[in-house]
Amino acid sequence: MKNSYSTRELAEMLSVNESTVKRWADSGYIECAKTRGGHRKFPVRSVLKFIHENQMSVPSLSLAEFDKKDEQAHLSAGFVDILVPRLKEAALQGDSHEVLRLMRTGVVSQPDIILLYTQLLFPALVEIGAGWESGELGVDSEHLATQAIKSALFRFQSELYVKEPNGLMAIVTCYEGEIHDIAITCVASYLTSEGWKVYHLGPDIPTEDLVAFIQIRKPDLVAVSADIIENERSFVLDVNNKIVAAAKKVGAITIVGGCDLPVRFKGRLKCDHLSDDISDIKIVHEKIVNEKVPVSK
Ligand code: B12
Known part of the structure; x- marks a missing residue:
């Protein structure tokens, strides 16, 4: 599996001369390492950072994966859904390397990671769930596929370009009893890449512990995921009287997300945002960044 690109590969990918790439590297525009033989090697992470910083659209890396013209056109237009069947198949084989490779291919065509997750990862998971x-x-197959995706996601996140710290802090977690933590992991990866300090508490966090953590850490945002809610009444009481109350005390915004939540709990939850779509985290992020001047805590 590829972890870095040679000067020639990068030049082809960015449609520039090899000498241009060398100049960029020597001037420090793009980070590179050198092999023992003195050849420049560009780690995937540096390439993604460079593409992101320069707002480049670079489909050629993705295109190299595909032979057919219509598939190429699809990927060049940023539609990564064409990769879904391959990703699903790789996940079902438990092949996390291939899942990661497809995510890397996808991010070059679709650098907006929330869109990448929504268009590539989630449809594969939904199909696996339907199966x-x-x-x-x-x-067994479902668990194998989930593990392959989680493992690839974990490694993919460590390669993402991370902006300068923005001074904001978020706690992300799943409501007690909830173990579906992929959505919240994607939320965590988005916020991290936007420069947030993120505490990801993972699945099934007891409400009392979450409240204590909020009181100690004093975050700017608390994001909770809840899909499987066994007792709706307790959930409403926990969210309103404990989680939102604790968050309000420290001046944090709250977002609770999960399947059909806005319909199921309309008007019953006092959180600032109720969502069934992780794209909403982008709106909340923008809102906080624009409205809130971070204070050091
Ligand atoms: C992987 C998986 C598992 C894995 C979980 C591993 C893990 N670490 O996450 C395992 C195998 C352990 C599992 C277990 C179970 N699962 Co399951 N699982 C799935 C599967 C295939 C994918 C879940 C997923 O990650 N989807 C992708 C994410 C992104 O989707 P999502 O979580 O729904 O998030 C969307 C929204 O809800 C929202 N959102 C969610 N959280 C947040 C948070 C914020 C802040 C925001 C803004 C938005 C947001 O944004 C996303 C869309 O953009 C789904 C199938 C499916 N259709 O999703 C079933 C599914 C969710 N599971 C289901 C069930 C029933 C179960 C079990 C109860 C099965 C059982 N009988 O044991 C258990 C118990 C779970 C529990 N107690 O929490 C059902 C849920 C039905 C329901 N809602 O009532 C589904 C839909 C399968 C099905 N078709 O029936 N599961």
């Missing part, structure tokens, strides 16, 4: 629900896939 499990219909009995076509066993629990």
Whole structure:
């Protein structure tokens, strides 16, 4: 699996001369390492950072993966959905390397990572879930696929370009009893890449512990994921009287997300935002960054 590109590969990818790439590297515009033989090597992370900083659209890396003209056109236009069947298949084989490779391919065509997750990762997960629900896939296959995706996601995040720290802090977690933590992991990766300090508490966090953590850390944002809610009444009481109350005391914004939550809990939850779409985290992020002057805590 590729972790870095040679000068020639990068030049082809960016449609420039090799000498241009060398000049950029020597002037420090793009980070590079040198092999023992003195050749420049550009780590994937540096390439993504460079593309991001210069707002470049670079589909050629993705295109190299595909032979057919219509597939190439699709990827050049930023539609990564064409990769979904391959990603699903790789996940079902438990092949996290291939899942990671496809995510890397995807991010070059679709550098907006929330869109990448929404268009590439989630459809594959939904199809896997549907296969499990219909009995076509066993629990073993579903678990294997989930592990492959989680492992790839974890490694993918460590390669993402991270902006300068913005002085803001977020706590992200799943409501107690909830173990579906992929959505909140994607939320965490987005906020981290936007320069937030993120505390990701993972799945199934007892409400009392979350409240204590909020009181100690004093975040700017608390994001909670809740899909499977066994007792709706307790959930409403926990969110309103404990989580939102604790967050308000420290001046934090709250967002609670999960499948159909805005319909199921309309008007019943006192959180600032109720969502069934992780794209909403971008809106909340923009709002906080624009309205809130971070204070040192
Ligand atoms: C992977 C998976 C698992 C894994 C979880 C591993 C993990 N670490 O996450 C395992 C195998 C352990 C599992 C277990 C179970 N699962 Co499951 N699982 C899935 C699967 C295939 C993918 C979940 C996923 O990550 N989807 C992608 C994410 C992004 O989607 P999402 O979490 O729904 O998030 C969307 C919104 O809800 C929202 N959102 C969610 N959180 C947040 C947070 C914020 C801040 C914001 C802004 C937005 C937001 O944004 C996303 C869309 O943009 C789904 C199928 C599906 N359709 O999703 C079933 C699914 C969610 N599981 C389901 C079930 C029933 C279960 C079990 C109860 C099964 C059982 N009988 O044991 C258990 C128990 C779970 C529990 N107690 O929490 C059902 C849920 C039905 C329901 N809502 O009532 C689904 C839909 C499968 C199905 N078709 O029936 N599961």
